[in-house]
Amino acid sequence: MKIAGCVLILFSGLSLGVFLKRQLKARTEIIADLILSLTALQNEITFARAPLEEAFYKLSRIDGPVGRFYLRCRESMILIPRPPVFTIWESSLQALFSPIVFASREYDAMLSLGRDLGAGDAVAQIRSISYAKEELSQIMISAREEEKKRTRMYMGLSVIAAAIIAIAAL
Amino acid sequence: MKAINEKAERFDRAADYTAPNIRTQLLRLSGDIKARAYEIRLKTGAPVMISLDSGCMPIGAYLPPSAPYTVTKEDMAATFEFITGASVHSVLEELRCGFITIRGGHRVGVCGKVITDGGGVLSIRDVSSLNFRIAREIKGCADAVIDEIIKDNRVRSVIVISPPSCGKTTLLRDIARQLSNGVETLGFKGVKVGVIDERSEICAMYKGEPQNDVGVRTDVLDMCPKSIGVSIMLRSMSPDVIITDELLNEADARAVMTAHNTGVAVIASAHGESVDEIRKKPAFSRLFDEKVFSLAVTLSNVPRLGTPSVHYL
Numbered sequence: 001m002k003i004a005g006c007v008l009i010l011f012s013g014l015s016l017g018v019f020l021k022r023q024l025k026a027r028t029e030i031i032a033d034l035i036l037s038l039t040a041l042q043n044e045i046t047f048a049r050a051p052l053e054e055a056f057y058k059l060s061r062i063d064g065p066v067g068r069f070y071l072r073c074r075e076s077m078i079l080i081p082r083p084p085v086f087t088i089w090e091s092s093l094q095a096l097f098s099p100i101v102f103a104s105r106e107y108d109a110m111l112s113l114g115r116d117l118g119a120g121d122a123v124a125q126i127r128s129i130s131y132a133k134e135e136l137s138q139i140m141i142s143a144r145e146e147e148k149k150r151t152r153m154y155m156g157l158s159v160i161a162a163a164i165i166a167i168a169a170l
Numbered sequence: 171m172k173a174i175n176e177k178a179e180r181f182d183r184a185a186d187y188t189a190p191n192i193r194t195q196l197l198r199l200s201g202d203i204k205a206r207a208y209e210i211r212l213k214t215g216a217p218v219m220i221s222l223d224s225g226c227m228p229i230g231a232y233l234p235p236s237a238p239y240t241v242t243k244e245d246m247a248a249t250f251e252f253i254t255g256a257s258v259h260s261v262l263e264e265l266r267c268g269f270i271t272i273r274g275g276h277r278v279g280v281c282g283k284v285i286t287d288g289g290g291v292l293s294i295r296d297v298s299s300l301n302f303r304i305a306r307e308i309k310g311c312a313d314a315v316i317d318e319i320i321k322d323n324r325v326r327s328v329i330v331i332s333p334p335s336c337g338k339t340t341l342l343r344d345i346a347r348q349l350s351n352g353v354e355t356l357g358f359k360g361v362k363v364g365v366i367d368e369r370s371e372i373c374a375m376y377k378g379e380p381q382n383d384v385g386v387r388t389d390v391l392d393m394c395p396k397s398i399g400v401s402i403m404l405r406s407m408s409p410d411v412i413i414t415d416e417l418l419n420e421a422d423a424r425a426v427m428t429a430h431n432t433g434v435a436v437i438a439s440a441h442g443e444s445v446d447e448i449r450k451k452p453a454f455s456r457l458f459d460e461k462v463f464s465l466a467v468t469l470s471n472v473p474r475l476g477t478p479s480v481h482y483l
Contacts, residue, residue, distance in 0.1 A: 051257035077255070080273065081186040081193060084248055085256040118256025119247075121293050125259065 006166035013162020017155035024147040024154075030096075031106055031140045033066035038113075038133045045122050045129075052085065052118060053077040069096040089114030106143075109135040177205035177306075184210065184276040184302050189248035192218055195229055195239050203232045210302040212241050212249060223475065250297045253278045258293070263393060266291040267369065275305035275374030275381030305374055307382045311337065311476060312344035315467050318480050319437070320358050325349060325411050327430065327462055330439040331448055332469035337476030338439040339371045339415055341469065343382055345437055346372065346413050350385020363388040364409030366399035366425075372415055396425040404432055411435045420453045430462045444468065445481050458483065 037059050044055035053074055060071035069092050076088040090111060097107045109132050116128035181204035185196040188210070195218055196210065209221035217228035217238050230238040253270050254261050264270050269279045279301035285292040312319075319328055328345075330338050352360030367373050367390055373380035375392040384390065389407045391399045396414050403409055412429045416422075417440045429436045442448045445466045449458045457463065466481040 045257075045259055049260045049262075051255045051260040053255055053257070080183075081190070081252070084251060118251055118254075118258075120258065121262070121295075122259035 002170060005169060009166045009169065010159070010162045013158040013160075013165075014155075016162075017158035020154040020158070021151045024150055027106075028140065028143045028147055030065060031136055031143055033062060033064060034106065034110065035133055035136050035140065037062055037066055037070065038129050038136070042126055042129050042133075045125055049122070065096050069093070085118040086114050089117060105139050106136060109139065174201055174205040177304075180274060180276075180306075181205070181207055181304055183274045184272070184304050187249065187252045187272050187276075187278070187302070188212070189245035189252075191239065192241065192245055192249065195233070199229070199232055208304050208306065210304070212246065212300045212302075214241055214243055214246050214298050216241060246297055246300065249300055250280075253300070262293060264370070265294055267393075268294075269369075271370050271374050271376055271381070273376050273381065275307070275376065277303045277305070277371065277374070279303065305381065306340055307343065308337075308340050308476075309344060309347065309383065312341055312348055315341075315478050315480055316345065316348050316353055317356060318465060318467075319345060319349070320353060320356050323356075323358055325361060325435040325437075326464040327435045328437045328465045328467060329417075329448070329457075329463045330437070330467045330469065331442045331445060332439075333443060334441060336469040336471060338469060340476065341467070341478065342413055342415060342437065342439055343372050343384060346388055347383050347385040349411055349413075350387040360385070360387055361410035362408065364403040364407050364412045365390045366394055366396050366403060366412065366414040367392050368395055368399070369393075369415060372413065395421075397421045400425040400429050404429065404434065409434060411437060413437045415439050416441065417454065423453050423457055426457060426462060427460070430460070436462065445483070 040059055041055055044050040044058060050058070056070045056074035056077060060067050060074055062070065072092040072095060073088055076082060076092070077085070082088070093107060093110055093114070113128055113132035117125060178201040182197060185193050188196060192212065199207075199220070203220065203222070206222045207220050208223075209226070211219040211221065211226065213219075217230060217240055219226050220229055220232060228238060253272055254265075258265065261270050265280060268281075269277050271277050280294050280297055281299035282294045282297035284294055319326055330341055332338050346363050346365055350360055350363045352358050363385060365372055365384060365388055367375065370393055372382070373384050373390045373392065374382050375390060380390060389403070389409065391403055394402070396417075399414070400412060403412060412434050414426075414436070415438070417426065417438050426436050426438060440448050440454065445468065448454050461483065463483050466483055468479050468481065470477050470479070
């Protein structure tokens with residue numbers, strides 16, 4: 001019975017480690033999707049001259065949270081009267097980033113892009129998007145390093161903690 | 171009563187595109203004022219102005235006593251964002267012409283710092299004034315002239331002449347609708363109508379959809395210069411009638427001649443006080459010499475706005 005309990009504790013520790021690892025991986029995946037989506041947004045503005053509402057609709061087809069973020073933006077954009085685009089962008093960002101740990105840097109980069117979106121002509125918007133992409137790419141590099149480092153640490157700590165509890169229980 | 175409600179509703183839909191503080195003020199206006207208003211004028215640092223037939227007055231004149239509301243820079247920026255859909259890049263062509271069409275067919279005139287590239291307008295920024303022109307679609311306003319335009323089941327070429335703001339475009343729109351849908355009382359079944367809407371005023375296209383009823387057999391070339399549009403329309407849509415707004419110069423007159431020479435009836439408008447005034451303009455004299463138009467319709471404000479008179483040419 002005791003052994004079964006210990007196995008359960010060890011399994012729980014391992015699961016916790018896997019959960020934290022997934023959270024870190026989700027962060028890098030979201031950043032990668034955001035970078036891709038910004039490239040697509042740039043193309044929509046440059047080549048299709050699409051209004052933001054239309055561009056957001058196309059970007060909402062991206063799988064996962066980034067697609068849901070653009071869908072939320074689009075749904076608010078078509079309201080008449082509607083809130084200012086920055087308010088829409090900010091509230092959608094908050095919904096996107098709420099479940100993710102250590103996301104403040106990419107949140108800030110995207111938030112500052114929201115301040116410029118819709119405020120200027122195509123050239124100004126493209127410049128702002130490029131800047132945000134560059135910033136996200138930098139964040140991506142450090143996020144990947146962090147992911148590697150922390151994954152090992154979280155996995156190790158979870159298993160060790162579980163082992164200690166299991167030994168103490170024995 | 172229904173007509174007043176419809177017009178007031180149109181006013182409210184235009185007001186939806188203004189900044190929240192301004193919108194609150196506009197929605198407080200009475201239904202009667204909303205129905206009579208044809209412009210909402212916004213200017214940074216000035217009160218919101220409402221244009222009625224009786225004149226252009228600050229909004230405070232039509233509201234219960236309250237502190238007058240002055241338009242701020244922030245209000246202007248927010249309103250500009252709403253009318254452009256936060257996408258200046260997608261409405262640049264319209265903006266270069268000085269206006270933007272919003273849902274409902276309302277046109278918003280824009281003034282600000284004009285960015286030029288040599289001769290052409292690149293964009294307008296630091297917007298200082300916005301003028302919402304409330305769309306007025308008056309179905310049936312062409313009833314008084316339609317039986318003159320359609321004779322023996324054929325459409326005659328017509329020039330509509332009036333000073334600004336007398337209803338030329340409103341009349342053209344209703345003529346387009348009636349010619350396109352047919353006129354039961356005249357036993358007229360309807361013909362293919364091509365509208366060259368150079369300033370997007372007749373049909374008020376918004377994202378490819380006419381915001382005004384211009385009829386089931388009507389094809390629209392939006393924001394297209396007449397000189398190019400007539401040839402495109404003739405080649406691509408084989409219209410029986412071409413309708414276009416505001417003949418201005420020699421090039422426009424040549425476009426009308428092109429249509430006339432192919433046997434298509436042309437219905438167009440021009441700014442002027444009388445038929446003689448238009449006839450004497452060098453750019454248009456040839457149209458009269460060659461008898462392109464069979465009829466002229468002049469519009470006046472007496473006894474009320476848009477009263478038509480028919481002249482045989």
